[in-house]
Amino acid sequence: MSRPLRLAVARRPGRPRGGDDPQVRDALLEAARTLFLRHGFRAVSSRQIAAAARVNPAMIHYYFDGKDGLYRAMLEAAIAPVLTRLVAMLGQQETVDIEALARSYMRVLAGNPWIPGLIVREVLSPDGSFRQAFIRDFAGRFAPMLRTVIGREIDVGHLRDDLDPSLTCISLMSLALFPFISLPITTRVLGVETNEAGLEKLIVHTLGIFLRGVARKETAHA
Amino acid sequence: MSRPLRLAVARRPGRPRGGDDPQVRDALLEAARTLFLRHGFRAVSSRQIAAAARVNPAMIHYYFDGKDGLYRAMLEAAIAPVLTRLVAMLGQQETVDIEALARSYMRVLAGNPWIPGLIVREVLSPDGSFRQAFIRDFAGRFAPMLRTVIGREIDVGHLRDDLDPSLTCISLMSLALFPFISLPITTRVLGVETNEAGLEKLIVHTLGIFLRGVARKETAHA
DNA sequence: GCATAAATTAATCACCTGTTTAAACAAGTG
DNA sequence: CACTTGTTTAAACAGGTGATTAATTTATGC
Numbered sequence: 001m002s003r004p005l006r007l008a009v010a011r012r013p014g015r016p017r018g019g020d021d022p023q024v025r026d027a028l029l030e031a032a033r034t035l036f037l038r039h040g041f042r043a044v045s046s047r048q049i050a051a052a053a054r055v056n057p058a059m060i061h062y063y064f065d066g067k068d069g070l071y072r073a074m075l076e077a078a079i080a081p082v083l084t085r086l087v088a089m090l091g092q093q094e095t096v097d098i099e100a101l102a103r104s105y106m107r108v109l110a111g112n113p114w115i116p117g118l119i120v121r122e123v124l125s126p127d128g129s130f131r132q133a134f135i136r137d138f139a140g141r142f143a144p145m146l147r148t149v150i151g152r153e154i155d156v157g158h159l160r161d162d163l164d165p166s167l168t169c170i171s172l173m174s175l176a177l178f179p180f181i182s183l184p185i186t187t188r189v190l191g192v193e194t195n196e197a198g199l200e201k202l203i204v205h206t207l208g209i210f211l212r213g214v215a216r217k218e219t220a221h222a
Numbered sequence: 223m224s225r226p227l228r229l230a231v232a233r234r235p236g237r238p239r240g241g242d243d244p245q246v247r248d249a250l251l252e253a254a255r256t257l258f259l260r261h262g263f264r265a266v267s268s269r270q271i272a273a274a275a276r277v278n279p280a281m282i283h284y285y286f287d288g289k290d291g292l293y294r295a296m297l298e299a300a301i302a303p304v305l306t307r308l309v310a311m312l313g314q315q316e317t318v319d320i321e322a323l324a325r326s327y328m329r330v331l332a333g334n335p336w337i338p339g340l341i342v343r344e345v346l347s348p349d350g351s352f353r354q355a356f357i358r359d360f361a362g363r364f365a366p367m368l369r370t371v372i373g374r375e376i377d378v379g380h381l382r383d384d385l386d387p388s389l390t391c392i393s394l395m396s397l398a399l400f401p402f403i404s405l406p407i408t409t410r411v412l413g414v415e416t417n418e419a420g421l422e423k424l425i426v427h428t429l430g431i432f433l434r435g436v437a438r439k440e441t442a443h444a
Numbered sequence: 445g446c447a448t449a450a451a452t453t454a455a456t457c458a459c460c461t462g463t464t465t466a467a468a469c470a471a472g473t474g
Numbered sequence: 475c476a477c478t479t480g481t482t483t484a485a486a487c488a489g490g491t492g493a494t495t496a497a498t499t500t501a502t503g504c
Contacts, residue, residue, distance in 0.1 A: 024451085039349050042264045046492055056453055061493060117348045124342045124403055127261050135410055143411040166412045167427040174400035179392050181346055188357055189365040190388045205389040209435035246481085268462055278483055283463060 025063050027053035032074040037114050040121055041071055041129060075122070075130055082112060083138055090142065096149045099207055102176050106206070109180045110199050116181040124181075143169060159214045168214060175206045247285050249275035254296040259336050262343055263293055263351060297344070297352055304334060305360055318371045321429055324398050328428070331402045332421050338403040346403075365391060381436045390436060397428045 031052035035044040046067050050057040064070035086108065090096065109115055122130035123139075150172075151165040159168075179186070179202060186192045192202075253274035257266040268289050272279040286292035308330065311323075331337055344352035345361075372394075373387040381390075401408070401424060408414045414424075 037348070040264070040347070042262075043349065045490075047490085057492085058454090058494080059452075062451080067492065120342055120346045121348065123407065125262070125347060126259070126339045126343065126406075127265065131406070135407060139407055139411045143408070147412060164423065164427055166408075166414060167424060168431075169412060170401050170404070170408055170414070170424075171397060171428060171431045173404070174396045175393060178396035178400040182392070182395070184348075184353070185345065185357060185361055186365070186388075186392055189361045190369060190391060192388060192392070201386065202389060202392075205386055206393060209390075209393050210431070211435075212437075213431035213433075213435035215434075267460080269460090279462085280464080280484090281482075284481075289462065 024053070024055050024059055027055055028060060028063060028070060029074055029077055032070050033078055033114070036071060036074055037078075037117055037121070071129075075118075075133075078114070078118065079138075082108060082115065087138075087141065090145055098149065098153065098172075099211065101149075102172060102207060102210070103203055106176050106180075106199075106203050109177065113180075116177070116183070119177070120181050143173075146172070157216070160216050163214060171213070172210060175210050179206065246275070246277050246281055249277055250282060250285060250292060251296055251299055254292050255300055255336075258293060258296055259300075259339055259343075293351075297340075297355075300336070300340070304330060304337065309360075309363065320371065320375065320394075321433065323371075324394060324429060324432070325425055328398050328402075328421075328425050331399065335402075338399070338405070341399070342403050368394070379438070382438050385436060393435070394432060397432050401428065 028049065031049045032044075035049055035052060046057050046060050049067075049070070050060060053059075060067060060070050064073055086105070089104065090101070118130075119134075122128045123134045128134075147165045147169045150159070150163075150168050153159045154161060154163055154165060154168075179192075183192070183194065187194065192198065250271065253271045254266075257271055257274060268279050268282050271289075271292070272282060275281075282289060282292050286295055308327070311326065340352075341356075344350045345356045346353075350356075369387045369391045372381070372385075372390050375381045376383060376385055376387060376390075401414075405414070405416065409416065414420065
């Protein structure tokens with residue numbers, strides 16, 4: 001029992017044995033993702049994040065140049081994969097099937113439950129700190145793309161010709177996104193189920209509403 | 223020029239002449255509404271509110287027992303009138319016209335632009351501090367009511383009989399609410415207009431999508 | 445082996461937070 | 475007049491904030 005403290009301390013000062021370990025950096029990113037997305041940027045302190053990552057608070061400044069930098073890094077790490085996949089999905093194919101697009105979009109939201117929360121907190125909230133970047137890097141490109149696709153469908157005659165493309169965009173986004181951002185409420189006041197079967201029912205229902213809502217009279221939904 | 227400071231200070235200590243002035247209290251409530259709804263609870267300090275109200279910070283504790291109490295009072299003052307009106311609107315009439323209901327609901331949102339922001343920040347955001355009360359006092363009553371109304375319309379045969387009432391509720395809320403909470407984004411990426419004409423177009427468009435989406439085949443929309 | 449660089453710690457910095465206190469002043473009351 | 479009550483102020487309080495520093499330990503290059 002000569003040096004009992006050694007066992008309690010996870011890591012003593014000094015350069016670690018292994019080469020360059022991304023342990024500390026990754027632990028900080030993970031803790032930041034959990035805490036920032038749950039409680040928001042201002043509500044979480046650097047000390048809390050460091051404690052959750054079992055790391056010294058000074059490491060935040062060492063690796064990310066402060067709390068702001070950690071936040072930015074966490075946002076990029078969280079958003080980038082999904083974003084690029086979604087944009088690629090829309091950019092690859094020339095003929096876009098709106099139904100398939102909405103379907104995979106909703107599956108992405110259901111598969112990454114932190115996305116709706118992030119959108120609500122950082123994009124839709126007044127003063128959302130990510131709003132500007134979100135508009136520039138994503139919405140600014142995605143929304144006009146979608147409008148173009150819808151406009152073409154209207155011109156071709158697949159959709160009602162009295163539709164406004166922009167407003168139809170909004171309706172589609174509303175139907176596809178809002179159910180997920182309101183999930184914490186609707187599960188409690190409407191008893192919506194979040195399992196796989198419930199998700200599939202939601203998708204089918206939503207697509208049913210939208211497709212009937214935009215279809216020409218002759219082209220009634222199957 | 224014996225006591226020049228008197229002119230610079232707006233009010234010296236002591237009981238004011240008039241009876242009980244609600245000036246300070248109201249000034250605090252107004253400043254709180256402006257700042258809280260714009261920047262959120264945590265981002266605004268007591269000193270900022272007091273400064274905006276041109277009042278000593280201690281007045282917050284004197285009148286509202288602290289920042290929390292001021293927040294609660296501000297929420298109640300802001301929500302109560304709209305809330306009671308909306309619930310009364312749904313409770314009075316026995317035969318509910320869904321189209322008229324959605325229409326007036328959207329007009330309320332458009333007429334009180336701070337409501338969408340408040341819902342996003344305090345209800346939909348994770349850790350939204352108003353979420354519990356919102357569910358208990360409003361959504362918990364409003365949503366089941368709406369579901370009942372929709373379910374009856376399905377049973378009567380006005381709507382498709384393969385519709386799920388709960389999911390149809392969500393679709394209606396999505397279509398009616400989301401365009402307003404996403405307005406700061408869509409105005410910039412889709413150029414949506416927010417004037418009276420644009421609002422009317424949005425309402426007509428949204429109702430067109432929804433009513434066609436839920437209508438039976440025979441009962442095609444006008 | 446020795447100097448240098450990298451990684452980590454404990455301690456501390458200046459500042460801001462919500463709140464509280466003690467006093468000052470004005471009005472009402474006897 | 476004295477006394478109490480209500481309102482307001484300036485000042486301070488205890489605690490938390492992000493950021494920084496100096497010291498410490500280890501790994502690496504020569």
